[in-house]
Amino acid sequence: MEMAVCLKHVPEHAEIRWENGRWAIDRGGVPGRINPQDLEALEVALQLREIKGGRVTLLSMGPPQALESLMEALAMGADRAFLISDPALAGSDTLATSRSLAAALNRLEPRADLVLCGCRSSDSDTGQVGPQVAEELGLPYLGYALEVEIKQNHVYVLRRLDRRLQKLRATIPAVVGVLRAPRRPRDVCLGAVGKAFQSKECHMWNLRDLGLKTEQVGLRGSATVLVGLKEPSHGRQGKVLALPPHQAVEVILEALRRNHVLP
Amino acid sequence: METKSAEVWVFGDYRDYRRNRVTLELIAKARELAERLSSRCAVAVLGWNTAPYVMEYIAHGAEAIYVMEAPQLALFRSRIFTEALCHMIRLYEPAIFLVGGTDFGREFAPRVAKRLHTGLSSDCVGLEIDESNGLLVQTTPAFGGRLLAQVITPETRPQMATVRPGVFKERPHDETASAQVIYLEPGEFCQAEDVELLHEEELQDDGARLEDASLVVSVGLGAADPKRFQQSLHLARLLGGQIGGTRPLVKKGILAEERMIGQTGRSISPKLLISLGTSGALQYTAGIQNSQFIIALDRNPDAPIFRQADLGIVGNIEEILPRLLRTLEETQRGREEVAHA
Numbered sequence: 001m002e003m004a005v006c007l008k009h010v011p012e013h014a015e016i017r018w019e020n021g022r023w024a025i026d027r028g029g030v031p032g033r034i035n036p037q038d039l040e041a042l043e044v045a046l047q048l049r050e051i052k053g054g055r056v057t058l059l060s061m062g063p064p065q066a067l068e069s070l071m072e073a074l075a076m077g078a079d080r081a082f083l084i085s086d087p088a089l090a091g092s093d094t095l096a097t098s099r100s101l102a103a104a105l106n107r108l109e110p111r112a113d114l115v116l117c118g119c120r121s122s123d124s125d126t127g128q129v130g131p132q133v134a135e136e137l138g139l140p141y142l143g144y145a146l147e148v149e150i151k152q153n154h155v156y157v158l159r160r161l162d163r164r165l166q167k168l169r170a171t172i173p174a175v176v177g178v179l180r181a182p183r184r185p186r187d188v189c190l191g192a193v194g195k196a197f198q199s200k201e202c203h204m205w206n207l208r209d210l211g212l213k214t215e216q217v218g219l220r221g222s223a224t225v226l227v228g229l230k231e232p233s234h235g236r237q238g239k240v241l242a243l244p245p246h247q248a249v250e251v252i253l254e255a256l257r258r259n260h261v262l263p
Numbered sequence: 264m265e266t267k268s269a270e271v272w273v274f275g276d277y278r279d280y281r282r283n284r285v286t287l288e289l290i291a292k293a294r295e296l297a298e299r300l301s302s303r304c305a306v307a308v309l310g311w312n313t314a315p316y317v318m319e320y321i322a323h324g325a326e327a328i329y330v331m332e333a334p335q336l337a338l339f340r341s342r343i344f345t346e347a348l349c350h351m352i353r354l355y356e357p358a359i360f361l362v363g364g365t366d367f368g369r370e371f372a373p374r375v376a377k378r379l380h381t382g383l384s385s386d387c388v389g390l391e392i393d394e395s396n397g398l399l400v401q402t403t404p405a406f407g408g409r410l411l412a413q414v415i416t417p418e419t420r421p422q423m424a425t426v427r428p429g430v431f432k433e434r435p436h437d438e439t440a441s442a443q444v445i446y447l448e449p450g451e452f453c454q455a456e457d458v459e460l461l462h463e464e465e466l467q468d469d470g471a472r473l474e475d476a477s478l479v480v481s482v483g484l485g486a487a488d489p490k491r492f493q494q495s496l497h498l499a500r501l502l503g504g505q506i507g508g509t510r511p512l513v514k515k516g517i518l519a520e521e522r523m524i525g526q527t528g529r530s531i532s533p534k535l536l537i538s539l540g541t542s543g544a545l546q547y548t549a550g551i552q553n554s555q556f557i558i559a560l561d562r563n564p565d566a567p568i569f570r571q572a573d574l575g576i577v578g579n580i581e582e583i584l585p586r587l588l589r590t591l592e593e594t595q596r597g598r599e600e601v602a603h604a
Contacts, residue, residue, distance in 0.1 A: 223382030240575035
């Protein structure tokens, strides 16, 4: 069983500042981590390997810092890792991102029988990359997975979709978007990261390695253009009162009456 | 560069029709956008026995309906729907295609966008036409809702967006409305599904009640001790509402996961939200923005939640909450006595 897990290295928190009349996002020096749902996908892959044997390959697209996440995932038990990193990839929307990831998946030797990823990333939260990778590869996509099983050449997925619980089946190769693993993702013991660093394969691929041209990725290969960032105006009244308890209760009751919760 | 019909299309997601209003909300918005573009708004309906929904969409403001009927389309499955929608879009070239941000919508819209090599923004909370160039400006939350990004799709068509439910208001039902209905032949692609649905059951979903509730009491770490949590639960019951809370409470095992509010939990849109001891982390506030009125209680005057609330009360929850419950119980008893008198 050849499995590939797509991981995104996401900032713990991006520093956002208003600078010279525009929003600047500072990711430099901000610690990153494995996108939580991708971690669930990795856990699913490791559990499947325990049953089926085979290999778990990691794939990430991002800046060189993303190696930290790949090392951590190798320490959790994955077998090898590939980082797609190239300055030309900066500013890729999901269309361009899925193009790069699909190109990398097509270059893996041997090809993956099962591609796993999280359903959404904690930073951009579009949930679009998984389905778009499947579309680019021409493979079935099974999202929102809670349980994943392999029998012969089929993948079975239990998933939650819009207040329904569904049991799905598809022929492998297939792409599975994981919402949650049945078990909590395993911890990495101290020292395992260093060991992984010394003993496991970790490759870097740039655009040329993928056989892609600069106009297919990054800003030029993206269909959407960011034209502005603004602070949400919640349109809230924002009245803040520091009150002793009996007055606080009065004010709350008044608000309940005004909003027709109480007569 | 502009397409020939330049219509504004909405995906007709009629599953769970009574409860899931996002398609109706989008028709209202699409109609407004279409007026700006001097075109018309249309709904793409795929399925089997869809006539009642077609009528509903017309009554709610659709000016045209494109219908594809086939037994294979009775179930919402993303591969077949992708194929069918791409076929329709290539035929009629709408300028804009909007999809409700349901689980299904957010799984199949990316595939349509990918196949048509066009852009897609997700979970939009605002849609406007830029008068200077006729482009759709899509407002989408960024950085966990801390900022709003404005995105355009300048070159490719259609301009696509998935839209957060509950953001736009549906139009009133008008039985006298009429529209053009265009029936399309289902093609070969109706055989194309690559994922089999073996079994499906409706979830008796606790969290759904939270999403549909008109009043929610939400609990954070500042009210997470057992006594306070019980009181919060009691408050929700007294006011006929639902209980929800933040991620730390789920992690502590105090609250069921389906009642978690926030970016990775439920998005709620009650008429009134009472937020107790929630400091206002981004992860949480992303899920409460559609509440009509927010009352927040916290002991820390600098808690970010106060910037998101209509009414913020800085005070001691341990004293305020029991007192509030006592008062509510007394008022209720008083009302019951009057009723029995």
